[in-house]
Amino acid sequence: MKRLHLVGLLAVAALVAACGSSGGGAPSYSGKTIKLGAILSLTQAGGVYGPQGRDGMNLAVKQINASGGVNGAQISLTVRDDASDKAQSAAVAQTLIQQDQVMALLGPTLSNSAVAVHPLAESLKTPILAVSTTGIHIVPDCNFPTTTPCKFVFRDSLGEETAIPANIKSYVADSHPKTGVLLVAQDDKFSSDGGQIVQNNVAANGIDLLKTVKFNKGEADLSPYVTQAVQLRPDVIFITSLGAIPAKIMIEARRQGWQGQFLGGNGFNTATVSKQAADKGKGARSASAWYIGNTFASNADFVSAYKAEYNGTDPDQFSAQGYAAIKILADSAKRANLTFTDLAGDREKLRAAMEKVNIQTPLGPFQFTADHDVKQTVWVIAMDGVGGFTLVHELK
């Protein structure tokens, strides 16, 4: 009798297991946890961008876990602040990889920090998905000047090498400016890369770059630099800097009576900058990876869920990229046939699965290129003078 009971139990168990894994052949991760770690700049210069990224990620984690997780596994996301500092960013990454044993990393917020973090993740064979870094040599050559492609580094953010030229070209088509001055923070990778891209693209667009004014990102008073730019009376002022710098330059230039056009990069693309610049920033144009009103399938759901979660706050590009990143990792994990016993093996499986991701995100239909970069629609947006943005062009 007892033996029969046992056989019956085993049969039921086998049946349950079969049902569990019968949904399209996906493996069951039931009861397991997928540990992810995000390295974000929540304070200091990058604190203008990091918190929205975190909020987007947390929303995606919450949604996925609430709807049954990844094949039954819950996602646990650890977010750590790197204080916008390269050394701290690398230290945090090391801790997450080796001590917290995360399966994959997201971040860091700033390209300047990615220079330290991405090669580290690559050498420790841990997949890392860049969510907001837009500098040069992020993917595939994370070990630049070594050009061997980095296998474990991916990015879902739009590189400035695509965004800045698109923005310049579209403005030139609209308004035919003749002259420009570039204001660039020289001691920051994101900013100086952006400046380099501007310099490489002005001539082809018929703009005479009258002067490049370099300064350091930590300087309090930017008015002497703005005066240098304004005195040349350029049609366009290019600003490739981050944090509070773009808004400070805009305010000072307008106060000094300059009426021309501001063109910028990813440093413009958050509500905080638009809000700080307020009426002085109205019309400042940049190319963005995301626009709140885009009509991609999953965007409207994302926007309304985000607003519901965060007291009516609008998401921005960084929230959308953070949110998309979690969805990308969750989809990859679902297909990766993870073991949860062999961490190194799982990291490799996840990496391989990431290369084949093909899902809908608020950024649009998402696939990585062969270089692990993003290929997507570019939105040229302009600051609206009250803390938001309006759409100028959609560039497919």
Next chain:
Amino acid sequence: MDQQLLNAIFIGSIYALFAVGYTLVFGVLDILNLAHSAVFMFGAAITYSLVVNHGLAFWVACILGIAASALMGLVIEHVCLRPLRRRRAPPIAALITTIGLALIIVAAIEQGKPGSLFAWLWVDGANSVAFPSTAVPNTTWHVGDLTLQASKVVIIPISIALMLVLGYVIRYTQVGRGLRAVAENPRAARLMGLDVDRMISLTLVISSALGGLAGILFGAALSDISPYIGRDSVEVRGLAVIVLGGMGSVAGAVVGGYLLGLIEVLAIVAIGSNARGGVAFAALFLMLVLRPQGLFGAQLREKI
């Protein structure tokens, strides 16, 4: 060059105002109060918050912001300095306690988000914000090629008036004599019946009020208020200014502030935009080699 000269005078005024408070504490106590930069930020942050989040008029918010900064001076004295004096700790210990307090103040403001413990004080986290132009009108005049912004122009008379008042108080009033006595020799001052602790508290209150005011003017003039405005360039330059002027000399801090502003802008115009820090500090270095006591540092160590 002309607009650049104005730029130099404006930033020089802010350096001066920041440095006067800084040097005052050094003059009286022989201690560098490294929390001064945090008070500078605190004054600006609380004033912004009172205007934007609590709807007060700018000038009311300014007065409250300065008062809050002055109170912060008392906190510095009671938390960082007095306990060390009681235990006869070496002056270097005060460097650590004041740095510690500065970090705590910055971290506390950084945590200020809607719904958090510090939401009444600051809700913008690590973000940088600017006074809205509706709340703080910033009239701009164009005279020829020159641009004069009200928010910058007012700094000059305010700075000069305050420094004159401070100079008068120190030199000609009973309180000033008390301060100088403490600066000269605290033990002798105590033996003469002076309440030394009270004098030191007063020094910190005045110093911090000036620091807070400098922060408010900085925030309004440069459209930049964040938990970090006291750091980086302001703190290091403030230190440079008081060394240049002569440690502890109020007049030296004023002259030093304007001088540093001028050297910096001159470096940008004459050499190039990225020469600012290098040239300014090279000039400081030269200055110190030629005159180690600073511009106004008396050989006989007559302080403040």
